Amino acid sequence: MANLKLTDVGKTYGGKVEVLKDIDLDIETGELVVFVGPSGCGKSTLLRMIAGLEKISSGTLEIDGQVVNDMPPSQRGIAMVFQSYALYPHMTVRENMAFALKIAKMSRAEIDEAVNAAAEKLQLTDYLDRLPKALSGGQRQRVAIGRAVVRKPKVYLFDEPLSNLDAALRVATRIEIAQLKEAMPDSTMVYVTHDQVEAMTLATRIVVLANKGIAQVGTPLDLYERPNGEFVAQFIGSPAMNLMAGEIVGTGEVTTLKLDEGGGTITSVVPSRPEDKGARVNVGIRPEDMVATEGDDYAFAGTVDIVEALGEVTLLYFELPKAETDSNTVIAKLNGIHSGIRGRTLRLTADPSKVHVFRNGVSLLYR
Amino acid sequence: MSPLIQGLLTILIGVGGCVGYFWASNVVLDKVVFPAKGPNIGRNINRANAVRPWLFMLPALAALGLYLVYPVFGSFWRSLFNRSGADFIGLGNYSLLMQDGEFRTALFNNFLWVLVVPALSTFLGLLVAQLTDKLRWGNIAKSLIFMPMAISFVGASLIWKFVYAVDPEIGIINAMRDAMGFAPLDPLQVGFWNNFFLMVILVWIQTGFAMVILSAALRGIPDETVEAAIIDGASPAQIFFRIKIPQIMGTIVVVWTTITILVLKVFDIVYTMTGGNFGTQILPSYMMEYMFRDDGRATAVAFVIMIIVLPVMVWNIVQARREVR
Numbered sequence: 008m009a010n011l012k013l014t015d016v017g018k019t020y021g022g023k024v025e026v027l028k029d030i031d032l033d034i035e036t037g038e039l040v041v042f043v044g045p046s047g048c049g050k051s052t053l054l055r056m057i058a059g060l061e062k063i064s065s066g067t068l069e070i071d072g073q074v075v076n077d078m079p080p081s082q083r084g085i086a087m088v089f090q091s092y093a094l095y096p097h098m099t100v101r102e103n104m105a106f107a108l109k110i111a112k113m114s115r116a117e118i119d120e121a122v123n124a125a126a127e128k129l130q131l132t133d134y135l136d137r138l139p140k141a142l143s144g145g146q147r148q149r150v151a152i153g154r155a156v157v158r159k160p161k162v163y164l165f166d167e168p169l170s171n172l173d174a175a176l177r178v179a180t181r182i183e184i185a186q187l188k189e190a191m192p193d194s195t196m197v198y199v200t201h202d203q204v205e206a207m208t209l210a211t212r213i214v215v216l217a218n219k220g221i222a223q224v225g226t227p228l229d230l231y232e233r234p235n236g237e238f239v240a241q242f243i244g245s246p247a248m249n250l251m252a253g254e255i256v257g258t259g260e261v262t263t264l265k266l267d268e269g270g271g272t273i274t275s276v277v278p279s280r281p282e283d284k285g286a287r288v289n290v291g292i293r294p295e296d297m298v299a300t301e302g303d304d305y306a307f308a309g310t311v312d313i314v315e316a317l318g319e320v321t322l323l324y325f326e327l328p329k330a331e332t333d334s335n336t337v338i339a340k341l342n343g344i345h346s347g348i349r350g351r352t353l354r355l356t357a358d359p360s361k362v363h364v365f366r367n368g369v370s371l372l373y374r
Numbered sequence: 375m376s377p378l379i380q381g382l383l384t385i386l387i388g389v390g391g392c393v394g395y396f397w398a399s400n401v402v403l404d405k406v407v408f409p410a411k412g413p414n415i416g417r418n419i420n421r422a423n424a425v426r427p428w429l430f431m432l433p434a435l436a437a438l439g440l441y442l443v444y445p446v447f448g449s450f451w452r453s454l455f456n457r458s459g460a461d462f463i464g465l466g467n468y469s470l471l472m473q474d475g476e477f478r479t480a481l482f483n484n485f486l487w488v489l490v491v492p493a494l495s496t497f498l499g500l501l502v503a504q505l506t507d508k509l510r511w512g513n514i515a516k517s518l519i520f521m522p523m524a525i526s527f528v529g530a531s532l533i534w535k536f537v538y539a540v541d542p543e544i545g546i547i548n549a550m551r552d553a554m555g556f557a558p559l560d561p562l563q564v565g566f567w568n569n570f571f572l573m574v575i576l577v578w579i580q581t582g583f584a585m586v587i588l589s590a591a592l593r594g595i596p597d598e599t600v601e602a603a604i605i606d607g608a609s610p611a612q613i614f615f616r617i618k619i620p621q622i623m624g625t626i627v628v629v630w631t632t633i634t635i636l637v638l639k640v641f642d643i644v645y646t647m648t649g650g651n652f653g654t655q656i657l658p659s660y661m662m663e664y665m666f667r668d669d670g671r672a673t674a675v676a677f678v679i680m681i682i683v684l685p686v687m688v689w690n691i692v693q694a695r696r697e698v699r
Contacts, residue, residue, distance in 0.1 A: 060601050081607030093598030097620035106616075107606035154602075 009071040009084065009161035009195055010036045011057065016066035018052055026052055028219050030066065039188050039196040041206040043242070044216035051166055053216070054199045058087050058164050071161060081107075083162075086155035090167040092147045094139040094154075100126075101135040104153050125153040128190070129183075145176040152187065165198040169205060177202075185209055203245060207231075215239050235373040237365045240291050246322065248363070249297075249337045250289045251307065255364075258284050262364060262371070266290060266307055268327045273306035275362035277371045288371075291363035294322070297339035297355045305354035309337060314349045321345045323353070392433070399429050446680065453673040467674035477675075480655040483569050484638065484682075487656060490570065492633040494577045496626060499584025503592055504614065516589065520582035527579070527642035534575045535647065538562055563652050572654055575643050580636070584629045591625040592618065624697045631690035638683045657682075 011034035018027040027049045034040050042050040055061040057068060059080030067074050075083045094103050101122055108118045126132045129149045139147055148168060155163055168184070169177045185208065188196060200206055206213050207227045215222040215230065215238075223230060223239045234240035234248075241247040256272060257263030262279040265272045273290065292306075309325035321344060325337040339355055364371045403425060404410060408418040456463050471477045502519055506512030522530060538561045539545030542552035547561055561571045595618055603617045619626070641658030644650055650659045661675040 058605060060604065079607075080605045085605065087602070087605050089598045089602060091596065091598050093596065093602040095599055095602070095617060095621075097623070106603070106608075110607045110612060154606075158606075 010034060011162060011195060011197070012067075012069040012072075013057075014067045014069070016053075016056065016068060017064050018049065018056060018061065019064045025219060027056075028065075030221060032214065032221065032224065034195060034197065036195055037193050038211040039198060039209055041198045041200060041210035041213050042216055043200060043203070043206045043213060044222075045242070046201065048216040049219065050199045050216050054087075054164055054166055054197060057162070057197060058085055059083055060087075081110075084160050085162045085164055086158045086160035087164040087166065088148070088151045088155050088168045090170050092139070092151045092171070094147055094150055096139055099136050099138055100131060100142070100150050100153075103139070103150055104157050107154070107158050121157045121159075122153075125156045128156065128187075129153045143176075144172050145180055148172065148180055149183070152184070156187075161195065163194055163196040165196065165200075167200055168198075169200070169202070181205055181208065203243065207243075213243075215242060217242070233370070233372060234291075234363065235370050237289060237291070237368045240363060240365070240370070244293055244295075246294050246338045246340070248291045248293045250291050250365070251327075251337065253288055253290045255279055255283050255286045255288055261359060264288065264290050264306075264362070264364065268307070268309075270307045271303070271305050273356060273362055274359045275364050276359045277362070277364045279364070279371060283366075283371075286366060289365045289368075291365055292357045292361065294338040294340035295320075296357045296361035297341070298357055299339070299341060300354050300356050302354075304356065306356045307337065308352055308354045310352050311349050312336075314345070316344060316346070318344065321348075323348065325353075395433060396430060400426070403429060449673050449680075450677055453670070453677050455670060457670045463670070467669075467671045468678075470669070470671055471674055471678070476655055477660060479653060480650075480657050480660040483654065484656045486569055487573060487576075487637050487640075488634055491573050491576050491580065491637045492630045494573075495580035495633050496584045496588075496630050498577065498581045499586075499629070500588050500626070502581065502585045503589035504618075507589070507592060516585060519585055522579045523582040525579065527576075527640060528646050530575055530579055531643050531646035534578075538571060538647075562648050562654075565653055568648070568652055568654055572643055572647055575647075576637065576640060580633050584633065587625060587629050588622065591622040595621050624693055627693045628690060628697060631686050631693065634686050635683055635690060638679060638686070 011032075013030050013032040016027065016030040016032075017025070019025045030053065032040075042053060044050045052061055056063050059075070059078065063076050068076055070083055070085070095106065098106065104122045104125060105118045108121060113121075122135070123132070126135055129152060131146070131149055131153055134142060134146060134150075139150065142150065148171075151168070165184075169180055172180055181204075188194070188209070198205075198209060210227050212224060213227055213230055214224050217238050222242075223235045225233075227243075230239055230243045234243065237250060241250070251266050251268065251270075253264045253266040253270070255262055256265045257274075258279040258281050260276075260278050262275045262277055262283075263272055264275060275290075290306075307325075309327070311323050312326045313324035315322040315324075319342075321341050323339045323341065323345075325339070327337060339353075366374070403422050408422040408425070410419055410422070412418070452459070453467050454462060454464060456466070502516070506515050509515070525533070536544055537546050540548055540558050540560045542548040542558055545558075548558040551558060562568050564571075599617055599621070600613055603613045608617065639658060641656065641662055644654055644656050644659040645662060648654045650656075650663055655663075657675060657679050661672050661679070664672040664675065
């Protein structure tokens with residue numbers, strides 16, 4: 008239905024405090040784009056700027072090719088779903104969903120039709136005459152979504168819609184949102200969350216925000232497999248990717264690396280240039296890509312400090328004595344149950360295709 | 375004995391007596407009546423705990439019974455007798471009231487007060503609360519509007535006596551009339567409308583009260599509901615009337631009924647300003663007037679006032695409890 012284009016968008020408060028700058032982003036029609044980032048990175052602010060609840064300090068925002076910077080929210084063709092649901096407590100479910108349409112002076116028949124259709128789609132038909140306080144959290148959020156759906160907006164905006172729900176409901180509602188998106192393939196959606204699972208499962212593309220700007224934009228697996236820097240590498244995936252200080256000892260189509268601590272050498276499919284030889288780098292390996300080995304060809308040997316047995320997987324924590332990286336813990340996630348492993352020294356390595364190389368925080372793949 | 379020592383003694387005996395009562399009654403309950411020992415220890419502890427709240431509430435219940443509940447029935451009984459209290463005259467006092475033109479005027483004026491003052495105070499309070507909400511100097515404005523709350527009704531009446539003074543050198547109303555070339559007049563003697571000039575004083579006082587409570591209520595409205603309404607396309611007026619007001623309706627009713635109850639009790643303003651003359655009589659001042667030349671009817675008036683206040687008070691309490699929940 009509509010695409011969204013942000014050009015050089017920035018936000019400053021009171022002309023002094025800069026929270027966002029130089030945001031360039033193209034959102035295609037029918038995409039579901041998820042904004043993620045650490046708390047305080049401005050992801051909600053950016054969403055509220057798109058909604059029109061916050062003024063855009065600089066740059067332009069286009070919806071459907073039209074600059075909407077100074078257009079009031081109601082005319083932008085957007086609808087928003089809030090974290091706290093933001094239902095009108097004094098109105099029934101039906102009145103909540105009908106409110107925007109009544110304000111827009113639509114006819115009774117049109118309103119009834121739109122509300123009933125949305126209620127049908129969201130399984131709210133039986134609750135139409137209830138007040139929000141008589142609904143469960145999941146039902147309330149469905150009403151909030153219904154309130155957005157009836158307006159047939161060009162762009163849906165979701166501000167952490169699942170954060171107030173308990174874990175089980177969150178999963179159920181997440182799937183409902185995915186189904187809703189599937190049922191409306193043309194609708195464009197922007198979704199803010201701090202929950203990685205939501206981001207990975209729902210997103211067409213993820214936008215990682217950090218340091219007042221966009222760190223990386225890409226499909227979920229893109230970000231997982233090919234992070235452009237240490238920040239994204241550690242932000243996506245849980246537990247976070249291990250970063251171990253090391254040195255490039257062999258260059259070419261594949262790169263050979265030697266770790267400072269507890270280590271032998273390891274190869275990565277990331278190519279390097281001859282002049283990179285001897286360069287100080289951080290070697291990134293995801294905990295789930297760590298493989299225990301008996302052989303002499305290992306990247307890292309360490310003593311298991313803590314064991315977290317989750318049944319499905321076992322997390323092993325290795326302490327590094329004097330690491331130069333931010334975190335001096337290396338984590339390995341091994342499949343299945345490994346008992347009696349605490350205190351033992353393990354040799355670990357990883358498939359070359361899973362080894363990331365960062366120099367000055369930037370992936371060698373993206374330089 | 376000097377009054378100072380007397381006062382101190384009263385406080386000591388009063389507070390000490392309260393503490394002593396709670397302590398001693400508690401000891402008696404736990405050690406003597408239901409001792410926490412012996413074969414029935416569990417049952418005794420449970421019984422002591424069941425009795426304890428009643429024990430502690432007893433003084434309050436007794437005081438309320440003596441000073442609130444008994445007087446209601448006592449007054450009603452008293453209102454069925456003549457002045458000396460010797461002759462039972464049934465509803466004679468009430469039929470006297472009904473025949474008295476001044477009582478009917480007071481009843482009608484009181485009706486006007488109840489209609490105008492709570493409505494106007496609540497409306498103005500709400501208006502000020504909303505208008506000052508986002509202003510930087512809003513708090514200063516609110517403090518100024520709240521200030522009359524701290525003035526006694528008699529004090530406020532004296533201030534307004536100056537406003538309404540006939541001498542154009544003193545009264546601002548007559549000063550303005552004078553400037554426009556009109557002859558001075560006494561606003562308090564203008565038939566019918568003088569009631570409203572008196573009401574202005576109470577509105578002036580009570581607007582601050584309504585403003586403070588409603589301002590807090592407005593701030594309690596979740597921002598998101600307002601933002602959702604903005605996105606839904608509601609205009610500022612629509613947001614105010616269709617989103618904000620309904621959400622604070624409970625508080626508005628509490629403020630409204632609280633002021634209504636107050637209005638039914640206020641006599642100081644009328645008493646100070648006109649003494650009930652010039653057709654400004656209201657029930658409480660009417661009652662005061664007959665208190666000292668009573669033919670028994672002051673108690674009847676008191677009872678009439680109570681009957682009128684009662685439903686408003688019940689509604690007020692019901693609303694306030696619902697708000698708490």
